[in-house]
Amino acid sequence: MQQINIADAAQHVNEEVKIGVWLTDKRSSGKIAFLQLRDGTAYFQGVVSKNQVSDEVFELAKKLRQETSFYVTGVIHQDKRSHFGYEIEISNLELVGESADFPITPKEHGIEFLLDHRHLWLRSRRPFAIMKIRDEMIRATYNFFHQEGFVKFDAPILTGTAPEGTTELFSTDYFDNEAFLSQSGQLYEEVGAMAFDKVYSFGPTFRAEKSKTRRHLTEFWMIEPEMAFMHQEESLQIQERYIAFLVQAVLDNCQYELKLLERDPEILKRYTQTPYPRISYDEAIKLCQKGGINIQWGDDFGAPEETYISDQFDQPVFVLNYPKTIKPFYMKTDPTRDDLYICADLLAPEGYGEIIGGSEREADYEKLKAEMVRQGLSLTDYDWYLDLRKYGSVPHSGFGLGLERALTWICHLDHLREAIPFPRMINRLRP
Ligand code: 4AD
Known part of the structure; x- marks a missing residue:
């Protein structure tokens, strides 16, 4: 008899199969026991009828406790009333591992x-669905950048420099010196772009965020593409194509998971349509002011402003060209406005706010150096980065997408802590 996974049930209707499962819940009456089962691929129901199994098996079925592991043997049937669409009519049960009282009932x-029981909570339907969609987005990311001709170029995690400003750095002792955990791989991706044209990194990123918000983790995963001979316009088009590709991949391959999360696929379909709307930072400020928000030109947008702006659109929206005072040194100055950088944040709809930050990079040696001096950075620490502008500098652009931010939006979650297997936040380092 074939051993299968629950997810493959559709291909085995009316066949006898064996499946290794855990019990998530059960209901029994005198003659019948309904077992809710999971095997790590899906959730479905097993039915044990007293008159079709031995007394021993029926007694065992009635005694099973939540999270006990066992093998079931039985025939798969269609079950149109259930969320999954199939169930198993059980003829035999073989106990594998007993379970103590499971804390998550x-x-x-x-x-x-x-969160204290995250190591066990991950077995429940909701985190299961979210992690499967996360996995799909990771796969789609590799597929997309491969298809677009990018080279995966890994940036170091231990670094000596701070691309996004020094306040959010985690530092560690490094053989009597100080090292920092990477808060962005970007500067290294710029090195990569000069060697391989189009590159991307995808790795853990660390920021000592002291604020407790639903949008901040201290450890998250960022995808950072960087493209040589490319201006901001083309970079924005790549960003749109990438987001639409991610959403389409989830629609194509995660219908079951979306159903578990009660996420309406019709809403997601809207986001596969490009181009996305664009507004300038100047316009976004005016929009906020018109909406009664107390904000001045030059202020950065916080969560309430981003939510307000994105609520005015039913697709992701690019906010272009921010004031220099609120963005990092490496961005290219707008040739038409000396007070602005050529940059963009992509805000997700439904109130989710920034999911991508990106820019064209300053390619001119003298201008970059001047900007670094203005922002108080050490030219010796960054000499290798400045070298990129000394030896055949070219226009180049790039961006960073926070995986958990995008996943939180696609799954319509309330908080980033559900979008990563083991969230790290100011007050949480275990399990
Ligand atoms: O806008 P950020 O800071 O941009 C950079 O780090 C650039 N170096 C990227 C680049 O151009 N290569 O961060 C990029 C994205 C944000 O849009 C957000 O999605 C995510 O990273 N992000 C966070 N996600 C979770 N927790 C945090 N604390 C985050 N900080 C940023």
Whole structure:
């Protein structure tokens, strides 16, 4: 008899199969037991009827506790009433591992309790669906950049420099020197672009965010593409294509997971349509002011402003060209406005705010140096970075997408902490 996974049930209707499972819940009456089962690929129901199995098997079925592991043997049937569409009519059960009282029961639990039990919570349907969609987005990311001719170019995690400003750095002792955990691979990706034309990195990123918000983790995963001989316009087009590709991949391959999350695929379909709307920073400020928000030109947008701006659009929206005072040194100065950089943040709809930050890079040696001096950076620390402008400098652009931010939006979650297997936040370092 064939051993299969629950996810493959559709291909085995009316066949007898064996599946290794855990029990998530059960209901039994005198003659029948309904077992809710999971195997790591999907969730479905097993039915044990007293008159079709031995007394021993029926007694075992009634005694099973939540998260006990066992093999079931039985015939797969269609079950149109269930979320999954199939069930198994069980003829035999073989116990594998008993379970103690499982702390996460089908009743409601508080978020802190669930996070304390994250190692067990991950077995539940909601985190299961989110992590499967995360996996799909990771696969789609590799597919997209491969298809677009990019080379995967890994940036170091231990670094000696701080591309996004020094306040958010984690430092560590490094053989009597100080090293920092990477807060962005970008400067290294710029090196890569000069050697391989189009590159991207995809790795863990660390920021000592002291604020407790639903949009900030201290450890998250960022995808950072960097393209040589490319201006901002083409970079924006890549960003649109990439987001639309991610959403399409989730629509194509995660229908079951979207159903578990009760996420309406019709809403997601809208986001596969490009181009996305664009407004300038100047326009965005005016929009906020018109909406009654107290903000002045030169201020950065916080979560409330980004939510307000993105709520005015039903697709992701690019906000272009921010004041220099609120963005990092490496961006290219707008040739028509000396107070602006050529940059863009992509804000996700439905109130999710920034998911991508990117810019054209300053390619001119003297201008970059002047900007670094203005922002108080050490020219010796960055001599290797300045070298890129000394030896055949070219226009180049790039961007960074936070995986958890994009996943939170695509799954319509309330908080980034559900978008990563083990969230790291100011007050959370375990499990
Ligand atoms: O806008 P940021 O800071 O841009 C950079 O780091 C650039 N070096 C990227 C580049 O051009 N190569 O961050 C980029 C993205 C944000 O849009 C957001 O999605 C995510 O990284 N991000 C965070 N995600 C989770 N927790 C945090 N604390 C985050 N900070 C940024």
